[in-house]
Amino acid sequence: MSAALALLRRDLSLLMPGGSGGGVLPLLFFLAVAMLYPFAVGPDAQLLARTGGGVIWVAALLAAILPLEKLVTDDLEAGVFDQLALRNVSEELAMAIRLLAHWLAFAPLLLVATLPAAALLGLDEATTRTVLLGLLAGTPGLAAVGLAVAALTASMRGGAALAGLMVIPLAVPILIFGAGALSRPDTSGILFTAAISLGLCALAPFAAAAAIRAAREN
Amino acid sequence: MQAQLTAKDIACRRVERLLFKGLSLDCAPGDALQVAGANGVGKSSLLRILAGLLRPFAGEVSSTGAIGLVDERLALDANQPLGKALAFWERLDGCSDPGRALEVLQLEPLLDVPVRYLSTGQKKRAALARLLNRNCPVWLLDEPLNGLDTQAQKSVEALVALHCGGGGIAVVASHQPFAVPGGKALAIEDYAA
Incomplete structure (x- = not known):
C-alpha cells in the first residue's frame, strides 16, 4: 500500500501540469482547436451549435495523444521498472498507478x-452537459488506450509518432458512443462509453505490464 | 541476514548469439566475486540474469535475500533535484536514515542539483547511495568504477568490503581491476560458447 502511494506521488509530480515532465500543452492544443473551428467554418451559429460537440470530442481525443510520448519511455530507458521489479513491485501495479496519474493529470483540466x-x-x-458527462465517461478509456499503446511503443525508435497513430483506431468506439450521445435524447450513449472505458481500464495495466516485460528481452 | 546466490549451468543468448554457456556460481554470505571479461562478452547480461530481470537461455538461478542492482541505468528522474529523486526510492524502501549513505558518498552538496546536470561519476555515486539506503544483502554491481575518481573508487571498494564483512554478497562486473575481499574472480571468456 505504501509502495502504491509512493508511486502515485511520484507519477503525479512527473505528469501534472507544472511538474517536470508534463505541461499544459495538451490543454492549450484542445482550446486552440475549439477556437480555430469557428474561423474555419464561418460564424454560422446554428452550424456551430450542431457540430460543436463533435469537434470538442475530436479535440479531446487528439489532446489525449500529446502526453503519451513521455508516459512510459523515459522510465523504461532509465531502468525504473527494473529497480521496481527488484523490489517486488509488479509492472501491473506500476501501470495501474500510472493510468490513474495520467488520467488525473489531463482529464479534470x-x-x-x-x-x-x-x-x-x-x-x-x-449539449454542454452531455459533452461533459460523455468526456467524464470516455477519458478514462482514452487514458487506458494511451497507456497501453505508449508501453507497447516505448522501446521503439520513433515510437511516439507510432503511438499517436495506434491510439486513434482503438479510441474510435469511445468516440462513436461518446459523441453519439449528443444526437440521442437518452443517456444510453454515455453509459456505453463508460462501459467501454471500464473494460479498457481493467485491461490496460496488464497489457502495458506485459509490454514492459517483453522490452527487457531486447 | 542469510544471503545466498546460486546459478547452475546457465547459458545466455542475446539476439541469436550465444554469449556463454555452462556457467555456474555459488555465493555464500560474505562472498565477493568479480566478473571479468572484455566488452560485449556478457557481463551485464549475467548480472541481469542473476537479478532475475532476464531469463537465462538454459540453467537455473536461485537466491535468498533482497537483490540490489546498480547498472548504467540510473532510474532517477533527470529533471528532478537529486534529493527529491532519491527520496522516492527511500520512501519505497522504507529507509529511515538516508543521511549516512549521502555522507559516505559525499552527495550532500549535490542534493539541490537536477539529476541531468550531474557528472558521470556523481550519477554513479547517486546510484550507489540508493543501493546503500536499501540495505539489501545481495549486491550486483555493473561497472561500479566507471567515471569515478581514484578516491571514490577506493571508497566503493571499501563499501563492498564492509558489505561482505557484514555477511552480504557482492557480485561485481568490471573490466577494471576491482579489489574484492577474498579476491575471487570469474572470467566469462572461460565459458564462451
Missing part, C-alpha cells in the same frame, strides 16, 4: 477547459 470551448462554439446548456 480538460473537463474544465470544455466550458470555455463550449462557449466559443456557442453550445447550449443541455
Whole structure:
C-alpha cells in the first residue's frame, strides 16, 4: 500500500501540469482547436451549435495523444521498472498507478477547459452537459488506450509518432458512443462509453505490464 | 541476514548469439566475486540474469535475500533535484536514515542539483547511495568504477568490503581491476560458447 502511494506521488509530480515532465500543452492544443473551428467554418451559429460537440470530442481525443510520448519511455530507458521489479513491485501495479496519474493529470483540466470551448462554439446548456458527462465517461478509456499503446511503443525508435497513430483506431468506439450521445435524447450513449472505458481500464495495466516485460528481452 | 546466490549451468543468448554457456556460481554470505571479461562478452547480461530481470537461455538461478542492482541505468528522474529523486526510492524502501549513505558518498552538496546536470561519476555515486539506503544483502554491481575518481573508487571498494564483512554478497562486473575481499574472480571468456 505504501509502495502504491509512493508511486502515485511520484507519477503525479512527473505528469501534472507544472511538474517536470508534463505541461499544459495538451490543454492549450484542445482550446486552440475549439477556437480555430469557428474561423474555419464561418460564424454560422446554428452550424456551430450542431457540430460543436463533435469537434470538442475530436479535440479531446487528439489532446489525449500529446502526453503519451513521455508516459512510459523515459522510465523504461532509465531502468525504473527494473529497480521496481527488484523490489517486488509488479509492472501491473506500476501501470495501474500510472493510468490513474495520467488520467488525473489531463482529464479534470480538460473537463474544465470544455466550458470555455463550449462557449466559443456557442453550445447550449443541455449539449454542454452531455459533452461533459460523455468526456467524464470516455477519458478514462482514452487514458487506458494511451497507456497501453505508449508501453507497447516505448522501446521503439520513433515510437511516439507510432503511438499517436495506434491510439486513434482503438479510441474510435469511445468516440462513436461518446459523441453519439449528443444526437440521442437518452443517456444510453454515455453509459456505453463508460462501459467501454471500464473494460479498457481493467485491461490496460496488464497489457502495458506485459509490454514492459517483453522490452527487457531486447 | 542469510544471503545466498546460486546459478547452475546457465547459458545466455542475446539476439541469436550465444554469449556463454555452462556457467555456474555459488555465493555464500560474505562472498565477493568479480566478473571479468572484455566488452560485449556478457557481463551485464549475467548480472541481469542473476537479478532475475532476464531469463537465462538454459540453467537455473536461485537466491535468498533482497537483490540490489546498480547498472548504467540510473532510474532517477533527470529533471528532478537529486534529493527529491532519491527520496522516492527511500520512501519505497522504507529507509529511515538516508543521511549516512549521502555522507559516505559525499552527495550532500549535490542534493539541490537536477539529476541531468550531474557528472558521470556523481550519477554513479547517486546510484550507489540508493543501493546503500536499501540495505539489501545481495549486491550486483555493473561497472561500479566507471567515471569515478581514484578516491571514490577506493571508497566503493571499501563499501563492498564492509558489505561482505557484514555477511552480504557482492557480485561485481568490471573490466577494471576491482579489489574484492577474498579476491575471487570469474572470467566469462572461460565459458564462451
